Amino acid sequence: MTSPIPGGVDCDLHPAVPHLTSLLPYMNGYWRDQVTTRGMTDLVSQSYPVNSPISSRPDWRLAQGKPGSSLADMQAQALDKFGTAYGICNPLYGVQMVFSEDMATAFCRALNDWLVKEWLDKDDRLRGSIVIPVQSIEKSVAEIERCAEDKRFVQVLMLVMGDMPLGKRHYWPIYAAAERLGLPIGIHAGSAYHNPPTTVGWGSYHIEDYVAQAQAFQTQLTSLIVEGVFARHPALKMVMLESGFTWLAPFLWRLHKFWRGIRMETPWVDRAPLEIVRSNIRFSLQPVDAPPEPDTLNRLFDHMQSDELILFSTDYPHWQFEGDAVLPEGLSPDLVRKIMIDNPLATYSRLRVKETTP
Amino acid sequence: MNIQIRERPQSAASTGLKTAIADCDIHPARATKDELYPFLAKRWHSHLETFGAGPHHGMMEGPPFPKAQPNASRRDAYPPEGGPQGSSLSFMQKQHLDPNNVALGVLNPLATGQGLRNHDLAAAICSAVNDWQIEKWTSKDSRLKGSVVVPNEDGVAAAAEIRKRAGDKNFVQVLLLSRNAEPLGQRRYWPIYEAAQEAGLPVGVHAFGYGGNPITASGWPSYYIEEMVGHSQCQQSVLASLVLEGVFARFPKLKMVMVEAGFGWAPSLAWRLDKVFSKLHAEVPHLKRRPSEYIRDHIWWTTQPMEDPESRDHLFQVIEWIGWDRLLFATDYPHWDFDEPSRVLPAGVSDANKQAFYLDNAKKLYGVS
Numbered sequence: 221m222t223s224p225i226p227g228g229v230d231c232d233l234h235p236a237v238p239h240l241t242s243l244l245p246y247m248n249g250y251w252r253d254q255v256t257t258r259g260m261t262d263l264v265s266q267s268y269p270v271n272s273p274i275s276s277r278p279d280w281r282l283a284q285g286k287p288g289s290s291l292a293d294m295q296a297q298a299l300d301k302f303g304t305a306y307g308i309c310n311p312l313y314g315v316q317m318v319f320s321e322d323m324a325t326a327f328c329r330a331l332n333d334w335l336v337k338e339w340l341d342k343d344d345r346l347r348g349s350i351v352i353p354v355q356s357i358e359k360s361v362a363e364i365e366r367c368a369e370d371k372r373f374v375q376v377l378m379l380v381m382g383d384m385p386l387g388k389r390h391y392w393p394i395y396a397a398a399e400r401l402g403l404p405i406g407i408h409a410g411s412a413y414h415n416p417p418t419t420v421g422w423g424s425y426h427i428e429d430y431v432a433q434a435q436a437f438q439t440q441l442t443s444l445i446v447e448g449v450f451a452r453h454p455a456l457k458m459v460m461l462e463s464g465f466t467w468l469a470p471f472l473w474r475l476h477k478f479w480r481g482i483r484m485e486t487p488w489v490d491r492a493p494l495e496i497v498r499s500n501i502r503f504s505l506q507p508v509d510a511p512p513e514p515d516t517l518n519r520l521f522d523h524m525q526s527d528e529l530i531l532f533s534t535d536y537p538h539w540q541f542e543g544d545a546v547l548p549e550g551l552s553p554d555l556v557r558k559i560m561i562d563n564p565l566a567t568y569s570r571l572r573v574k575e576t577t578p
Numbered sequence: 579m580n581i582q583i584r585e586r587p588q589s590a591a592s593t594g595l596k597t598a599i600a601d602c603d604i605h606p607a608r609a610t611k612d613e614l615y616p617f618l619a620k621r622w623h624s625h626l627e628t629f630g631a632g633p634h635h636g637m638m639e640g641p642p643f644p645k646a647q648p649n650a651s652r653r654d655a656y657p658p659e660g661g662p663q664g665s666s667l668s669f670m671q672k673q674h675l676d677p678n679n680v681a682l683g684v685l686n687p688l689a690t691g692q693g694l695r696n697h698d699l700a701a702a703i704c705s706a707v708n709d710w711q712i713e714k715w716t717s718k719d720s721r722l723k724g725s726v727v728v729p730n731e732d733g734v735a736a737a738a739e740i741r742k743r744a745g746d747k748n749f750v751q752v753l754l755l756s757r758n759a760e761p762l763g764q765r766r767y768w769p770i771y772e773a774a775q776e777a778g779l780p781v782g783v784h785a786f787g788y789g790g791n792p793i794t795a796s797g798w799p800s801y802y803i804e805e806m807v808g809h810s811q812c813q814q815s816v817l818a819s820l821v822l823e824g825v826f827a828r829f830p831k832l833k834m835v836m837v838e839a840g841f842g843w844a845p846s847l848a849w850r851l852d853k854v855f856s857k858l859h860a861e862v863p864h865l866k867r868r869p870s871e872y873i874r875d876h877i878w879w880t881t882q883p884m885e886d887p888e889s890r891d892h893l894f895q896v897i898e899w900i901g902w903d904r905l906l907f908a909t910d911y912p913h914w915d916f917d918e919p920s921r922v923l924p925a926g927v928s929d930a931n932k933q934a935f936y937l938d939n940a941k942k943l944y945g946v947s
Contacts, residue, residue: 256689273857381795388800411795418815419808421760421791424823427760427858431818432795434850435811437793440809447800464850470842471810473887478806481915482646485801509850523892539857 221548226303228560229571231532232408232461233298233346236288237263237313237331246330246337251429254323263314263327267410267429268538274430277539298536301545305573306564308347308374308406308571309339310461316354316379316412324353325363332367340372341479347571349377349406353407357390361397361575368401369540375404375459380436381411387440387447397463402569404457404502409433411469434509437463438471441501445475448488450500458501462535465503466510469523472497491570498526502535503565504542505547505559514550521555526558531567532560582757597933598681599919600940603784603837603908604722606668606715607649609661616705617713623698632695632704634759634790642788643802645648647914655912658822663912667718674911675721678919681937682891682946683722684750684908686784687839689725690782693787694757700729708749715770723946725753725782731770731789740770744777750944751780751914755787756812756839763816763823771829780833780878780943783816785809813839814847817873821851824864826872833943834877838910841879845899848873880908880941881916881935890924902931 237243240262246250252258268275276287280297288294299307313331318324328351335348350367352360376398384390385406400406411429416422418432419439437460450456460497475493483489489496510517521527534546547556565571608942615623619904625811630734633644647653649662655673658886673682687710691703704727711724727742730738744747753773760766762783774781786809792798793808813836826832851869859865865872879900887893897905941947 273860274854382797384797385794385804386796413793415797416762416791417795418819419791419794419812420757420762420815420819421789423761423815423819424764425861427854428815428818428822430854430858431822431847431850432815434847435814436795437802438811439799439808440796442804443794443796443799446803464846466849467843467846469887469892470840470846470885473761473842473885474787474810474883475807476841477883477886478803482803482806485646485803506851507850509846509853511849520893523895525888564716 222549222556224302224547225556225560228302229304229564230298230304230307230534230536230570231531231564232506232535233307233309233311233390234288234536234538235294235296235309236286237291237311237334237556238285241328242339242458243327243330243334245404246333246419247326251326263317264524265314265317265410266426268312269426270578272426274539276537280537280555288430294536298534299343299574302534302545304345306347307345308349308568310349310377310406310408311351312408313351313376315351316382318355318445319468321353321355324355325359328353328363331520332363335419336370336372343352347372347374349373349375350403354382356421357393357550364394364397364401364403368403371570373403374413374568375406377406377408379410379412379503380407380433380440380463381415381417382420383412385440386448386548387443387445388524392449392452395449395456399453399456403458404567406459406461407437409462413517433462434464434467438467439474442475443494445484446489447497449542450496451488456500459531460501460503461533462507463503464507464509465524465530466520466567468503494525498528501529502531503529504531504535506533509546511550512549517548517550518533527555527558528563528566530559531564585867595796597697597936598679599907599936600682600684601678601680601909601911602835602906602940603882604683604685604911605664605913606687606711607664608661608689610663614703614706614710617709618702620719622702628798631699633693634695643805646802648826650689650914651912652886652914653691654917667715670911671719672924674909675719682720682940682944684944685715685722685724686753686782687711687725687727688784690788692727692730692844693758693789697729697735701732701735701739704729708733708739708743723746723750725751726779727753730754730767730770733766737769738771738875740773740777740779744779748945749779749781750830751835754781754783754785756785756809756816757791757793758789760789761815761819763819763821768825771825771832775829775832780835782835782837783813784837785813785839802857809838810843812839813928814843817847817877821869821872822862824862824866826876827866828866832876835880835906836877837880838882839910840883841881841900841905842885843897844873844879845896878904878906880938881904881922882908882910883915884917884922890926893924894926902934905935906943907936
């Protein structure tokens with residue numbers, strides 16, 4: 221087993237909102253009334269059915285309640301267990317599925333405030349991602365600006381499957397705000413289910429939706445690169461979360477080949493896709509979609525032609541690895557240090573200000 | 579890829595490959611709009627002229643994403659007698675089949691009835707295109723073999739068209755496109771697989787088609803390059819659907835070919851499927867084996883557009899993960915991103931693997947001696 225080293229940054233932790241009613245204290249009177257009067261139910265996305273084996277490791281399930289809803293368990297099973305210095309909380313609560321931008325805004329605001337009070341205030345290792353109401357660009361920017369004043373928010377969180385490809389100019393004000401405030405954009409697996417969850421329509425099974433996340437990340441990377449997001453926002457970092465990464469090298473071979481052939485269509489893409497990925501895009505470690513042989517994994521890292529792309533993650537409480545084997549076999553000590561410490565610190569500029577946080 | 583910037587002689591010189599090859603993705607075109615009419619009932623002539631073909635996208639003419647070249651084809655591939663690229667047998671022979679020593683050429687007609695909203699029209703055009711392949715191509719050059727095109731959204735009609743062509747040596751496979759109304763593993767398409775298995779024909783799934791769904795899971799992208807790169811993501815979802823719906827468990831003799839969608843992604847997808855399946859198998863109890871085993875046994879891959887990493891070792895490692903016995907060489911003639919046979923493989927491949935890659939795998943799969 222490859223042993224984790226202390227002082228790492230866990231870039232993908234999922235604290236669970238116990239129920240929509242848990243957010244009521246963080247809503248104004250109007251929205252509290254809406255939720256209760258209309259009998260609104262919980263916002264659990266089909267991307268992560270609570271009882272699906274993927275949604276929680278069996279030994280991390282609670283006797284009662286959603287996996288990931290206990291801070292004490294997260295501390296014992298992830299933060300203490302792996303000697304984590306910082307853990308970045310990415311709440312996967314189904315606010316992106318909501319169709320009304322007003323409702324989405326109220327829920328996102330409540331979710332972000334809930335994260336501060338129930339998690340960040342209770343463990344000084346924890347950091348947060350700002351969940352935004354992508355249903356409205358203007359309101360997303362306002363929410364980013366509101367939350368960013370708290371330096372414990374270190375990134376903006378979006379889902380990989382939304383209404384439009386993420387490179388579209390429509391979304392650029394979000395990227396401008398994130399770049400200005402030193403916040404990477406985290407793009408996490410999951411769908412708003414406003415479009416069919418695969419590139420070829422609706423499948424029949426949860427397993428299909430989960431496999432399709434990797435394809436969604438690929439189409440989003442194409443979109444982000446060819447639309448010119450990083451030509452316009454060169455300092456912007458984006459982190460693909462729970463994306464898998466073993467598809468990256470062959471994906472880039474293909475994108476590079478077509479970029480060489482038809483770059484006249486998108487002349488503002490003035491650097492090769494691989495260079496753009498190296499300077500602006502990162503990937504969380506888990507899940508590792510590869511066989512357990514160290515030789516294969518090292519070849520895959522070799523194909524990626526960089527040891528700076530991967531950021532440590534447990535994906536807690538999702539079930540991606542067994543026991544303590546959070547790091548795949550065969551990683552060199554140097555690569556372990558890069559993945560666990562150097563790469564995340566180089567990506568999340570706000571993590572360096574720990575000592576000055578009030 | 580091959581964009582011709584400068585004029586070059588219309589008769590291509592030999593590319594220097596001495597051995598015979600199979601080209602498993604050639605696109606024959608119609609020289610004129612009405613070239614299909616002799617094979618099509620009269621009522622459809624006026625229908626087409628009045629209402630158009632009616633695909634699952636908005637354009638009366640031309641593709642939703644404008645191509646990088648006229649007809650997405652090489653500028654040096656216009657036949658001297660006129661008509662679009664790929665529409666002349668004699669020029670295809672002169673420019674491609676003869677100089678490149680093509681011993682077996684698999685025709686994949688693209689502008690057919692596949693994906694049309696009117697199912698009756700779709701069936702009529704597909705049947706006409708199949709007749710046209712025999713009349714214009716395969717009966718005139720024995721190196722060429724056709725693909726049975728089918729009205730894909732109507733599984734029963736599609737199966738009838740396959741049965742009609744079963745045993746006809748002009749055809750070596752059934753052709754589907756990757757983007758349909760639903761992912762291809764869905765049951766509406768099962769009659770196609772049943773008939774193909776019965777006829778002993780592999781089913782090729784060529785990148786492309788419009789099924790009414792946005793071509794990413796986040797809606798419609800902006801650019802042609804996104805559509806082109808995205809074919810590999812669509813193909814991944816198609817393959818996942820075929821495996822997870824149990825198509826290969828249900829049709830154990832079915833062989834499928836992934837055409838023009840890349841193959842570099844195959845190992846990663848298979849690893850991901852296996853990993854997720856190890857946890858979620860209870861949802862798909864109809865699968866009797868791991869997803870990667872179905873892929874290994876049932877899937878072949880055409881090569882164009884060839885994966886092109888900086889290091890040839892990376893390419894060889896990926897091919898070893900897939901198997902040298904599963905790749906089928908293809909050029910995509912006359913399309914602009916044509917792969918030149920002699921330049922596709924880097925140095926360092928054994929003669930046996932080269933022979934399999936360029937010819938033998940295809941002959942074996944398609945049953946052509």
